Amino acid sequence: MLGAGAMGSLFGAALAGAGHEVRMLCRRAEQAQSITEQGLAIATSTSGLRVFRPAATTDPARIGVVDAVLVCCKAYDTSAASASLPPLVRPDTVVLTLQNGLGNVEALSERVPPGQIVAGVTHQGAYVSGPGRVDHAGCGPTTIGELDGRDTGRVRALAATLTDAGLPTEVSGNIHGLQWAKLLINAAINPLTAVLSVTNGRLLELPDAPAIMRRAVAEGEAVARAAGVGLPCDADGIWAQVTEAARLTGANRSSMLQDVLHGRRTEIDSINGVIVSEGRRLRIPTPVNETLCNLVRCADRALHPGCGGCRN
């Protein structure tokens, strides 16, 4: 697992629980030490608190080559994190990105041949609720696929492995379209939850919030279509996916809300920021997404005034 945040911990713990040899590659030594000594505690409403014990280190050379690398770090860290890949990868290692936002495949391609990269989107909801503890707040589906849309044995095997580990995963021949669809879901949910400090489910109950979300999605959809992206459905279908994602992960604090609360840099540039920059390139107006970007930066600065631009 490249990245031991909420999502990396959830996937790593599930795979370890299913009997796979899992190695968590952490950025910080204290994090690796905590996982090694205390394990990863995953809390769910159905099974309570369970502790899993994957191995953890900060040194990729101590892991050596692996069958698959699951990349779960923040989008803005992908380039730096991909420097850890060479000791882990042999010619048949699959590198699966499950990250939010766009640009991750390109960043990973700096270190790994694109033919070894597989992309995925996950609608799992999880957040770090304490040191070494993750709350699994919503079990949405995960979809993975080859970048060129081929149906391959390796992608089917990976999907089966994740499904067997309790992370329901399907295969798609249009993963780029699904990445954009997920980007639109994140563009609708993440910035508003971060600015309003509410869970994903609460967002839909607030007056005006759904209308803002719908406009953010409509702008993103126009940009995606102008860029020639094969979105899996029309605007109503995408909106249905947004509400479904908010419902399935209703108790979850979005990753962007967690980032703002913990004073971490957010992924706003890789989500709404991509809609704005692609919109500029294609001459499609994106005022709502631009405002959401501005608001997230304001919320971040308001909550952490001392940090003088160290994050966004």
Ligand code: KPL
């Ligand atoms: O991907 C997510 C995120 O928080 O980044 C959603 C689907 C909104 C779940 O919280």
